[in-house]
Amino acid sequence: QVQLQESGPGLVKPSETLSLTCNISGGYISGSISEYEWIWMRQPPGKGLEWIGYISFTGSTNYNPSLKSRVTISVVTSKNQISLMLSSVTAADTAVYYCARGSSVDSWGQGTLVTVSS
């Protein structure tokens, strides 16, 4: 059973870059990274979910058009991690960030709260 765990700074200053990782454990690790697509989503406090983007098993990416200019998703195979970077953050980027696996979205991380504040 694969487990996903988001990690990263809980506080980021405005205009800086938010950097999160999704750590993958359990199950068939080495195959898992390269066999699935990996998705990032977020949820501002008290609000609904927002799709950020995904990276496919081929390495191709697809991003939310409203975030596309600021977001990068990548795979760090050697560390069994999926990376999310979001540049030039503002208070509107304050949210719980989730990673999830696969086109069937069969696994979710528990989420990590990132607050953007000076």
Next chain:
Amino acid sequence: QAVVTQEPSVTVSPGGTVTLTCGSSIGAVTSGHHSYWFQQKSGQAPRTLIYATSNKHSWTPARFSGSLLGGKAALTLSGAQPEDEADYYCLLSYSGTGVFGGGTKLTVL
């Protein structure tokens, strides 16, 4: 970008049946949108109930089903239980780009 619409809130009686819908601002929802349904209980991460319109995961209670209905994606709950009280989100894929609906707060009362 498309706007995905859901009922803001719905109430169902215990044991009752309810259908939540998910519409697209740019036309009918089809199987090509690979619609998803997620359940989120208070203070918890979401979990996936339905993917690709009507497919269930092993953990999806049998009382939940997904379909296309009247140009929308639909989640039907037959025999509502108190533990089904939660927020429900749909997600549609537009050529690989996902768009969430605003969510439906389901009350079992």
